[in-house]
Amino acid sequence: xxxxxxxxxxxxxxxxxxxxxxxxxxxxxxxxxxxxxxxxxxxxxxxxxxxxxxxxxxxxxxxxxxxxxxxxxxxxxxxxxxxxxxxxxxxxxxxxxxxxxxxxxxxxxxxxxxxxxxxxxxxxxxxxxxxxxxxxxxxxxxxxxxxxxxxxxxxxxxxxxxxxxxxxxxxxxxxxxxxxxxxxxxxxxxxxxxxxxxxxxxxxxxxxxxxxxxxxxxxxxxxxxxxxxxxxxxxxxxxxxxxxxxxxxxxxxxxxxxxxxxxxxxxxxxxxxxxxxxxxxxxxxxxxxxxxxxxxxxxxxxxxxxxxxxxxxxxxxxxxxxxxxxxxxxxxxxxxxxxxxxxxxxxxxxxxxxxxxxxxxxxxxxxxxxxxxxxxxxxxxxxxxxxxxxxxxxxxxxxxxxxxxxxxxxxxxxxxxxxxxxxxxxxxxxxxxxxxxxxxxxxxxxxxxxxxxxxxxxxxxx
Amino acid sequence: xxxxxxxxxxxxxxxxxxxxxxxxxxxxxxxxxxxxxxxxxxxxxxxxxxxxxxxxxxxxxxxxxxxxxxxxxxxxxxxxxxxxxxxxxxxxxxxxxxxxxxxxxxxxxxxxxxxxxxxxxxxxxxxxxxxxxxxxxxxxxxxxxxxxxxxxxxxxxxxxxxxxxxxxxxxxxxxxxxxxxxxxxxxxxxxxxxxxxxxxxxxxxxxxxxxxxxxxxxxxxxxxxxxxxxxxxxxxxxxxxxxxxxxxxxxxxxxxxxxxxxxxxxxxxxxxxxxxxxxxxxxxxxxxxxxxxxxxxxxxxxxxxxxxxxxxxxxxxxxxxxxxxxxxxxxxxxxxxxxxxxx
Ligand SMILES: Nc1ncnc2c1ncn2[C@@H]1O[C@H](COP(=O)(O)OP(=O)(O)OP(=O)(O)O)[C@@H](O)[C@H]1O
Ligand SMILES: [Mg+2]
Numbered sequence: 028x029x030x031x032x033x034x035x036x037x038x039x040x041x042x043x044x045x046x047x048x049x050x051x052x053x054x055x056x057x058x059x060x061x062x063x064x065x066x067x068x069x070x071x072x073x074x075x076x077x078x079x080x081x082x083x084x085x086x087x088x089x090x091x092x093x094x095x096x097x098x099x100x101x102x103x104x105x106x107x108x109x110x111x112x113x114x115x116x117x118x119x120x121x122x123x124x125x126x127x128x129x130x131x132x133x134x135x136x137x138x139x140x141x142x143x144x145x146x147x148x149x150x151x152x153x154x155x156x157x158x159x160x161x162x163x164x165x166x167x168x169x170x171x172x173x174x175x176x177x178x179x180x181x182x183x184x185x186x187x188x189x190x191x192x193x194x195x196x197x198x199x200x201x202x203x204x205x206x207x208x209x210x211x212x213x214x215x216x217x218x219x220x221x222x223x224x225x226x227x228x229x230x231x232x233x234x235x236x237x238x239x240x241x242x243x244x245x246x247x248x249x250x251x252x253x254x255x256x257x258x259x260x261x262x263x264x265x266x267x268x269x270x271x272x273x274x275x276x277x278x279x280x281x282x283x284x285x286x287x288x289x290x291x292x293x294x295x296x297x298x299x300x301x302x303x304x305x306x307x308x309x310x311x312x313x314x315x316x317x318x319x320x321x322x323x324x325x326x327x328x329x330x331x332x333x334x335x336x337x338x339x340x341x342x343x344x345x346x347x348x349x350x351x352x353x354x355x356x357x358x359x360x361x362x363x364x365x366x367x368x369x370x371x372x373x374x375x376x377x378x379x380x381x382x383x384x385x386x387x388x389x390x391x392x393x394x395x396x397x398x399x400x401x402x403x404x405x406x407x408x409x410x411x412x413x414x415x416x417x418x419x420x421x422x423x424x425x426x427x428x429x430x431x432x433x434x435x436x437x438x439x440x441x442x443x444x445x446x447x448x449x450x451x452x453x454x455x456x457x458x459x460x461x462x463x464x465x466x467x468x469x470x471x472x473x474x475x476x477x478x479x480x481x482x483x484x485x486x487x488x489x
Numbered sequence: 490x491x492x493x494x495x496x497x498x499x500x501x502x503x504x505x506x507x508x509x510x511x512x513x514x515x516x517x518x519x520x521x522x523x524x525x526x527x528x529x530x531x532x533x534x535x536x537x538x539x540x541x542x543x544x545x546x547x548x549x550x551x552x553x554x555x556x557x558x559x560x561x562x563x564x565x566x567x568x569x570x571x572x573x574x575x576x577x578x579x580x581x582x583x584x585x586x587x588x589x590x591x592x593x594x595x596x597x598x599x600x601x602x603x604x605x606x607x608x609x610x611x612x613x614x615x616x617x618x619x620x621x622x623x624x625x626x627x628x629x630x631x632x633x634x635x636x637x638x639x640x641x642x643x644x645x646x647x648x649x650x651x652x653x654x655x656x657x658x659x660x661x662x663x664x665x666x667x668x669x670x671x672x673x674x675x676x677x678x679x680x681x682x683x684x685x686x687x688x689x690x691x692x693x694x695x696x697x698x699x700x701x702x703x704x705x706x707x708x709x710x711x712x713x714x715x716x717x718x719x720x721x722x723x724x725x726x727x728x729x730x731x732x733x734x735x736x737x738x739x740x741x742x743x744x745x746x747x748x749x750x751x752x753x754x755x756x757x758x759x760x761x762x763x764x765x766x767x768x769x770x771x772x773x774x775x776x777x778x779x780x781x782x783x784x785x786x787x788x789x790x791x792x793x794x795x796x797x798x799x800x801x802x803x804x805x806x807x808x809x810x811x812x813x814x815x816x817x818x819x820x821x822x823x824x825x826x827x828x829x830x831x832x
Pocket of ligand 1: 083234
């Protein structure tokens with residue numbers, strides 16, 4: 028069990044620990060003067076060369092970089108330099124000078140979870156450098172993300188994403204998600220922009236800034252962050268105000284992403300109701316109605332918890348305004364009758380799905396097909412308790428291999444989503460105008476993500 | 490336990506052999522000999538009692554969960570593996586550990602609030618500038634290599650509670666809970682996995698319950714959530730006679746006392762489970778103890794490690810009897826002023 032190596036001091040030895048390399052952080056024994064001022068031994072600019080600027084997110088900026096003096100250990104002949112994406116969390120500005128303002132909850136989450144988790148379908152963290160009052164998280168570089176890939180297919184000539192590619196993306200996404208859930212981590216912000224794809228077709232779930240653990244009894248999850256998940260990917264239980272939501276919210280988002288891969292546009296593209304001045308969390312009426320338009324009204328026979336949802340009243344008003352009859356006004360028997368009558372007609376989702384398959388001109392033998400519909404339908408289950416789990420989704424027949432040997436009949440999907448495809452996707456756009464990674468660089472312009480609201484005073488609820 | 494303790498950074502990087510810890514401390518001792526000689530501080534464990542009480546003081550003013558304090562204490566343990574206590578403003582560091590743990594344990598407080606509460610408590614030691622605490626946060630995080638998630642024995646104790654065969658009473662559970670709380674004063678969180686600490690605490694509690702009445706300890710109802718949310722951290726520490734009672738209870742149970750033949754035999758027979766089982770069961774003097782020992786054998790617990798941990802807990806209580814807050818406070822104050830750590 029001993030990790031001591033003869034001839035190394037404990038401090039040196041210590042630096043060898045861990046799967047993340049930390050040599051940049053240096054030796055804690057020499058670094059500090061009494062008085063506790065912080066200085067980092069390695070400077071980000073010494074170790075990495077910033078190639079360009081990728082994106083400005085809610086919490087900071089992301090840069091593309093190469094290592095200046097890559098270690099060649101002789102075992103792997105490295106052709107070309109390894110690429111990195113460096114996410115920089117900047118401190119808030121107080122007046123003119125930059126101060127230590129305490130790391131945001133989001134930075135803490137992403138740092139602590141990324142150092143703990145390793146999985147082929149999760150973004151790989153290389154190291155974390157704390158320098159100049161900023162946190163720099165160095166990730167492996169991913170050439171693509173789903174937002175880009177979808178966008179590329181919408182460019183003329185607009186053409187659908189091949190079914191095999193969708194299947195591989197979905198399988199890898201579910202695989203990564205299954206790992207997260209197994210480790211009691213909810214992602215809470217799954218959307219195309221946060222799902223990276225490497226140039227070799229591996230899917231990597233990224234942006235763990237909203238992710239949190241749910242392994243231990245917690246004060247109501249609702250109390251911490253009032254709003255999670257970008258609105259278009261938000262599950263109906265969240266929209267209806269669920270406080271004790273579960274990992275199933277991530278599966279709803281996977282459903283939305285599946286649909287978006289098929290149709291090249293968000294399936295439920297609602298308009299966000301902004302928080303009012305009293306800071307009450309608004310009911311996302313428009314978003315809910317987009318869902319209802321396709322999936323029909325949730326009914327309490329299928330979702331027993333429905334009537335207990337905090338926003339149930341709002342939902343009923345929505346129904347009345349749409350000229351429908353709220354399900355709770357239905358006597359149960361009649362409601363069942365109502366459903367029976369509809370049984371032979373395709374549901375809204377089925378209509379939507381077959382329309383997408385036609386529009387996408389999927390050839391019969393290379394189509395997401397009926398099994399794809401069944402999977403999607405089960406991801407869009409209203410009742411969060413009945414919604415497929417990641418583990419169940421991974422076992423869905425949709426993923427059974429019908430190709431020839433060697434995997435025929437198994438649940439098996441190629442781990443390169445580009446396999447067998449001729450399409451080449453454009454490289455990530457990198458701007459070289461602002462590749463100064465120093466603290467003096469421009470503050471990030473918000474890209475419309477959700478603010479980290481966990482430190483805000485608890486909002487009043489209706 | 491959740492799947493990921495086994496792959497956690499805690500298991501991989503933050504569990505040490507006792508000699509490794511000793512080596513690290515020796516090195517610190519060499520490097521900071523002068524300061525350490527000039528500003529002597531109480532025993533490390535008593536310093537942790539001191540810091541725990543500071544954390545609890547903060548916790549009283551800020552909404553917190555007990556798990557936050559436990560996590561903060563582990564952060565402090567990790568920090569002091571590489572730093573001399575004489576070289577840091579302990580009040581500021583403690584407040585920082587609280588602040589950081591409040592975020593990792595998902596009950597976050599704003600830095601300004603933490604600083605202002607800490608300043609009200611210890612005005613002479615907390616600078617009126619939140620950025621100082623922010624800077625200390627960088628020191629703390631970098632010392633821990635951004636590995637901030639900590640696994641605690643509380644969860645394992647809950648699993649033990651659910652084990653029907655063990656049939657642990659509320660009294661035993663709440664005693665075990667207190668012993669776990671107290672284990673954070675020792676190096677145990679740096680040496681043993683959480684389940685071993687939980688099992689050791691349960692074992693001690695079961696042995697100790699019969700003789701405990703003489704010490705007049707309250708036994709709160711055990712309920713995982715309410716214990717975690719508790720605004721106090723129940724403890725056996727600081728009471729005269731606790732260590733003696735536990736030690737004699739151990740002797741009485743003819744089990745696991747390090748000087749006892751059985752335990753010696755056990756350590757030699759680590760590999761032979763059936764002999765181990767027979768020896769253990771023979772040693773047990775009650776049905777309850779038999780169930781517990783069967784459980785220990787089934788779960789293939791490292792008995793040697795358990796004996797060591799038991800010993801550490803007993804000597805903690807021995808040491809704790811000597812704790813004097815005023816002395817600790819003065820020593821810390823002298824050091825901070827002398828080393829100019831308060832500016
Ligand atoms: N490893 C990576 N390789 C390449 N690009 C990346 C990588 N990580 C992030 N990016 C790019 O940077 C963008 C923002 O990253 P990320 O989502 O992690 O930050 P964020 O601050 O949370 O942003 P947002 O608020 O937009 O969600 C991503 O959408 C992606 O375009
Ligand atoms: Mg993002």
